[in-house]
Every structure is written in C-alpha cells, then in structure tokens.
Amino acid sequence: xxxxxxxxxxxxxxxxxxxxxxxxxxxxxxxxxxxxxxxxxxxxxxxxxxxxxxxxxxxxxxxxxxxxxxxxxxxxxxxxxxxxxxxxxxxxxxxxxxxxxxxxxxxxxxxxxxxxxxxxxxxxxxxxxxxxxxxxxxxxxxxxxxxxxxxxxxxxxxxxxxxxxxxxxxxxxxxxxxxxxxxxxxxxxxxxxxxxxxxxxxxxxxxxxxxxxxxxxxxxxxxxxxxxxxxxxxxxxxxxxxxxxxxxxxxxxxxxxxxxxxxxxxxxxxxxxxxxxxxxxxxxxxxxxxxxxxxxxxxxxxxxxxxxxxxxxxxxxxxxxxxxxxxxxxxxxxxxxxxxxxxxxxxxxxxxxxxxxxxxxxxxxxxxxxxxxxxxxxxxxxxxxxxxxxxxxxxxxxxxxxxxxxxxxxxxxxxxxxxxxxxxxxxxxxxxxxxxxxxxxxxxxxxxxxxxxxxxxxxxxxxxxxxxxxxxxxxxxxxxxxxxxxxxxxxxxxxxxxxxxxxxxxxxxxxxxxxxxxxxxxxxxxxxxxxxxxxxxxxxxxxxxxxxxxxxxxxxxxxxxxxxxxxxxxxxxxxxxxxxxxxxxxxxxxxxxxxxxxxxxxxxxxxxxxxxx
Ligand code: ADP
Ligand code: MG
Numbered sequence: 001x002x003x004x005x006x007x008x009x010x011x012x013x014x015x016x017x018x019x020x021x022x023x024x025x026x027x028x029x030x031x032x033x034x035x036x037x038x039x040x041x042x043x044x045x046x047x048x049x050x051x052x053x054x055x056x057x058x059x060x061x062x063x064x065x066x067x068x069x070x071x072x073x074x075x076x077x078x079x080x081x082x083x084x085x086x087x088x089x090x091x092x093x094x095x096x097x098x099x100x101x102x103x104x105x106x107x108x109x110x111x112x113x114x115x116x117x118x119x120x121x122x123x124x125x126x127x128x129x130x131x132x133x134x135x136x137x138x139x140x141x142x143x144x145x146x147x148x149x150x151x152x153x154x155x156x157x158x159x160x161x162x163x164x165x166x167x168x169x170x171x172x173x174x175x176x177x178x179x180x181x182x183x184x185x186x187x188x189x190x191x192x193x194x195x196x197x198x199x200x201x202x203x204x205x206x207x208x209x210x211x212x213x214x215x216x217x218x219x220x221x222x223x224x225x226x227x228x229x230x231x232x233x234x235x236x237x238x239x240x241x242x243x244x245x246x247x248x249x250x251x252x253x254x255x256x257x258x259x260x261x262x263x264x265x266x267x268x269x270x271x272x273x274x275x276x277x278x279x280x281x282x283x284x285x286x287x288x289x290x291x292x293x294x295x296x297x298x299x300x301x302x303x304x305x306x307x308x309x310x311x312x313x314x315x316x317x318x319x320x321x322x323x324x325x326x327x328x329x330x331x332x333x334x335x336x337x338x339x340x341x342x343x344x345x346x347x348x349x350x351x352x353x354x355x356x357x358x359x360x361x362x363x364x365x366x367x368x369x370x371x372x373x374x375x376x377x378x379x380x381x382x383x384x385x386x387x388x389x390x391x392x393x394x395x396x397x398x399x400x401x402x403x404x405x406x407x408x409x410x411x412x413x414x415x416x417x418x419x420x421x422x423x424x425x426x427x428x429x430x431x432x433x434x435x436x437x438x439x440x441x442x443x444x445x446x447x448x449x450x451x452x453x454x455x456x457x458x459x460x461x462x463x464x465x466x467x468x469x470x471x472x473x474x475x476x477x478x479x480x481x482x483x484x485x486x487x488x489x490x491x492x493x494x495x496x497x498x499x500x501x502x503x504x505x506x507x508x509x510x511x512x513x514x515x516x517x518x519x520x521x522x523x524x525x526x527x528x529x530x531x532x533x534x535x536x537x538x539x540x541x542x543x544x545x546x547x548x549x550x551x552x553x554x555x556x557x558x559x560x561x562x563x564x565x566x567x568x569x570x571x572x573x574x575x576x577x578x579x580x581x582x583x584x585x586x587x588x589x590x591x592x593x594x595x596x597x598x599x600x601x602x603x604x605x606x607x608x609x610x611x612x613x
Pocket of ligand 1: 096097
C-alpha cells in the first residue's frame with residue numbers, strides 16, 4: 001500500500017482509542033473540563049451504563065459562540081499556548097483532544113453560554129459531521145450531551161462490559177474527581193435515579209468521608225505533612241479496614257488522580273507488618289508539589305506521571321504514613337451488634353444461627369477460642385455471642401467481669417481506670433489469651449501474636465547494630481537435607497552470617513550447624529528444625545535476592561519460632577513482663593504478619609450491651 005495521510009475522522013478515532021476507553025472515561029474528560037472552567041456545581045447523568053446517554057452540565061465559564069467549532073477540533077485548547085507551559089500545568093486538561101475524540105465516536109452536542117455572554121450557542125456533531133453553531137437560549141455554563149457512544153466503532157462497543165459494570169465505573173470516576181475537589185458540588189444520576197449528591201464548599205475531611213463512607217470516620221487517621229517541598233494531606237485507614245483489592249487506595253497529585261508504583265510501594269512499606277501483605281490499605285493521599293517537579297504528559301489519560309525526584313517523594317510518603325500509623329491506637333475495638341433493649345426477654349436471638357464452631361456439636365464455643373469465634377462472626381451475630389462470651393468470662397474470669405462492672409457502676413467518666421495495676425489484674429485464659437484492662441476497657445491479647453511482635457522488634461533492633469550475636473555449638477547440629485539444598489546454602493551464606501548462623505556442608509546430603517543465633521538458643525529453638533524450614537522455604541520460593549526483604553522474612557520466621565506458643569502456661573510475672581513489652585514495642589497492635597495481637601471491648605460498649613447506658 002502506498003503511504004497516505006489518514007482522514008481526520010480516523011485520526012480522531014485513533015486518538016479516542018487512547019483516551020476514551022469506555023463511558024467512565026468520557027465522564028472523566030467532561031467533568032475535568034467543567035472543573036477547568038471554574039464550575040461550582042457539576043451535574044452528571046447517564047443512561048444504560050452511559051452507552052445511551054452521558055450528560056455533563058456545569059455553571060462554569062462557558063465557551064464563546066465563535067469558539068464552539070474549535071472546541072471540537074483536535075489539538076485545540078484554551079489551556080496552554082507554548083512548550084514552556086507544559087512545565088507548569090495547573091489545569092486538568094491541556095492536550096485539546098478530549099472533545100474531538102468524543103465527538104468522533106458519538107453523537108454529541110454542546111450548549112454553552114459564556115459568563116459575560118448575552119445568549120448561548122449550540123454545536124452538534126455526529127462522527128466527523130460537525131454542524132455550524134446555532135444561537136440558543138441557555139443559562140451561563142456548559143452542557144455536553146453524548147449519545148450512542150461508539151455507534152460508529154462497533155469493535156469498541158463490543159469491548160464494553162455489562163451496563164451495571166459500566167455504571168459502577170462511572171460512579172467510581174465521579175467519586176474520584178469529587179474527592180479531589182471538595183469545593184465543587186456534584187450530582188450524579190443513573191437512569192433517572194439520584195446516586196450521589198455532594199454539596200459545594202465541603203471541608204476536605206467531610207468530603208472524603210462523604211465519599212468513603214461516614215461509618216469509617218473512626219477508622220481513618222488524618223495525615224498532614226510538609227517536607228522538602230512536598231505537601232501531603234490525607235486519610236490513612238487503620239489496619240483493620242484493609243481490603244482485598246487496591247480500590248480503596250487513592251492517590252492524587254496536584255489534584256489529579258494518579259497511579260504510581262513507587263508511591264504504592266512506599267505505602268505498602270509503611271503498613272508492613274500491620275496488614276497481611278496480600279491486602280491493601282484504605283488510604284487517600286493528596287500530594288501537592290511544584291508542577292515543574294513533575295511531568296504529567298507521559299500518558300494519554302495523564303494517570304501516570306514522572307517525578308523529577310521520585311526517591312524524595314517515596315521517602316516523604318513512607319515516613320508520613322508510618323508516623324501517622326505509629327501515633328495512633330491501632331487496637332481494634334470489638335463492636336457488638338446493636339444493644340438490645342433489656343426490658344424485654346433475653347431470648348430475642350437473631351434468626352441466623354452462629355456458624356459451626358470447630359468440630360464440636362455444642363453450640364456454645366469453648367471459652368479459650370472465643371476471640372477467634374468472635375472474629376469469624378458476621379457483625380449482626382455478635383450481639384448474640386456476646387452472651388456466651390460474657391458467660392465464659394463469668395466462669396473463667398469472674399474477677400475481670402467484676403472489675404469492669406464495678407468500674408461501670410462507679411462511673412468515673414473523667415477518672416479513667418489506671419492501666420494494669422498489679423499482676424492480679426492479668427488473667428491467662430486457656431493458656432492462650434491474656435485478659436486484662438486498659439483505661440478504656442477490657443483488653444484481650446493473643447499471647448503468641450504479641451510475643452511474636454516483641455521478638456521481631458527485638459531481633460530487628462539488634463540486627464540494626466550489626467550481625468546477630470551467635471553462640472558456638474559444642475557439637476555441630478546435623479541437618480539432613482537434599483543435594484540441591486546443600487547448593488542453596490552457598491547462596492544463603494551472606495544472610496546466615498547476618499543472623500549469626502554458621503553452617504557448612506558435611507557430606508552430599510547433610511549440613512552441620514556450628515554456631516546458632518543466641519537469642520534463638522535462649523528461647524529453646526531447635527537449630528535443626530529452623531534450618532530445615534529455612535531451606536525448604538528458600539527452595540520452594542527461590543532465594544530472595546532483595547536482601548532487606550529476605551532478612552525481614554527470616555526474622556519473621558525466627559520471631560514466630562522463638563515466641564511463646566498458644567497453649568504455653570505462663571507465670572504471673574511472665575504475663576506481666578509480656579504486657580510491659582506491649583507498652584514499649586512499636587506496632588504492638590499487630591503481629592509481624594499483620595494480624596491483630598489485641599482486641600478491646602470498651603467500657604462504653606459493655607455499658608451498652610448490659611443495658612446500663
Ligand atoms: P483540553 O481540556 O485539553 O483543553 P478538550 O478537548 O477537553 O481539551 O476541550 C477543548 C477546549 O474546549 C478547552 O480547552 C476549553 O477551552 C473548552 N471547553 C471544553 N469543555 C468546556 C466546559 N465545560 N466549559 C468551558 N470550556 C470548555
Ligand atoms: Mg479536557
């Protein structure tokens with residue numbers, strides 16, 4: 001085929017392929033235009049997932065009558081003029097392609113009246129057929145209507161998902177924009193039903209809660225940082241509200257929603273050891289910095305950016321999020337379902353039966369595991385189980401219940417209970433859980449999880465000041481392995497040295513451990529078991545060459561092995577010591593795998609449940 005110029009319609013449709021993927025992207029581009037036009041209020045309506053109709057109406061600056069044809073022309077923009085402007089982009093748009101792209105794949109009309117204008121104008125288009133603008137009566141602002149999206153590009157249309165899915169994406173897109181612009185009012189309706197209504201001039205926190213859900217208010221910590229020219233404001237979710245998807249992790253740079261691997265990494269790092277690594281935190285961060293420090297023109301939808309100094313941003317985000325989490329009380333509160341009115345009978349159980357518990361037939365759980373049981377219950381069932389918990393406590397720990405009751409009775413609202421007052425305030429339940437109190441209520445601790453965290457922090461602190469201390473073995477411990485694992489040993493040598501472990505092959509299928517980590521020795525960890533597990537892990541997962549991550553993983557394993565186990569009977573002094581560590585160790589609220597170490601039942605909740613409030 002000879003080389004030919006592509007016809008303009010095709011050029012625009014190709015451009016549309018990059019920017020306009022689906023109805024949600026049309027909505028994003030149109031709403032961004034309204035934001036750029038200085039709108040105070042933006043109304044969005046879609047029908048049939050946006051394929052039938054998308055309408056975005058604003059009260060912004062409008063488009064002058066004679067500029068209407070230009071607005072739908074490719075590479076026509078009012079936002080930048082020269083290359084230098086690219087270094088200081090303060091608007092959402094600047095490429096001048098959105099309207100032309102949308103027009104090329106739909107039937108579009110724009111009705112607009114500029115702020116000072118006498119009357120309005122309308123311009124209609126269908127693919128590349130653009131009609132000349134006509135005068136029309138209209139209020140100040142702009143209404144863009146997009147019908148039959150992708151009517152002339154069937155391949156694109158086929159690519160769309162179910163109506164419901166497309167609608168959800170539109171909602172998501174509007175929410176994302178609304179989060180970043182709390183001063184602007186937003187209304188979204190889908191198929192004639194009002195879905196979202198956000199007033200203008202909302203304070204940032206209020207807007208964020210309106211979008212994320214007011215019920216999360218208690219779970220979101222406010223972050224504010226200003227470091228090395230980078231300002232960050234945001235809401236940082238406590239570990240308890242981490243999710244299985246990254247949908248609740250939102251990043252904004254200078255008001256624009258972005259995705260950025262390096263910042264995501266910083267966030268993950270800040271939550272390390274607080275949430276399970278497969279989960280993502282709920283977090284919204286608004287980062288503001290000098291536009292000259294960032295290139296937003298690396299991606300057609302501008303969702304990816306390039307930082308001039310990515311390392312600095314990584315560092316600032318990491319320390320800001322970490323500091324916010326560190327300051328907070330991360331102990332999850334047990335919330336029992338709505339308190340019943342106690343004037344009635346006790347027998348108003350919810351319809352749903354509690355889930356099968358263990359293998360036993362008995363419907364009431366063994367008290368030792370009631371914490372686990374609690375965690376597995378749906379929230380609406382917790383009120384029911386609480387009676388079982390209460391009963392278990394009454395049997396196992398009447399003194400705890402009595403202390404709490406007495407405290408509630410006396411009701412010294414201002415005068416909080418002291419922390420653990422003496423060892424008699426600590427009770428070990430079924431050799432696995434520690435029940436005690438703090439100033440706001442009853443505290444239940446998983447002894448293994450807490451000690452694991454304590455051991456982990458100890459190991460980490462020691463390794464920060466050099467290799468771990470090691471102890472020579474009188475006789476080498478012989479570890480039976482396979483030939484491949486003998487080979488692996490060589491690769492693991494630098495890591496082992498840091499951990500204070502000396503090991504060498506003593507034959508084709510055996511390794512001798514000549515020196516072992518002192519701390520593990522003291523805790524009675526068997527060097528043979530330890531080495532087998534470490535080598536097995538390295539073999540199945542491969543040797544991790546990111547040395548920090550590998551070290552972290554191994555310290556994790558060490559902490560787990562060295563920690564007190566569930567089922568270990570502890571002396572009162574040992575219990576007291578463990579609780580003392582809880583006060584000093586960082587991230588004591590969660591074990592190194594991110595599971596909680598501690599649950600709290602507040603006095604307020606107890607009062608509510610016992611019908612005392
Ligand atoms: P860009 O936003 O990159 O400039 P668009 O194709 O999205 O490109 O829009 C082209 C031009 O049309 C904008 O630069 C702006 O001048 C004008 N425009 C588009 N939408 C609106 C609106 N809602 N209100 C006022 N002007 C608008
Ligand atoms: Mg635009």
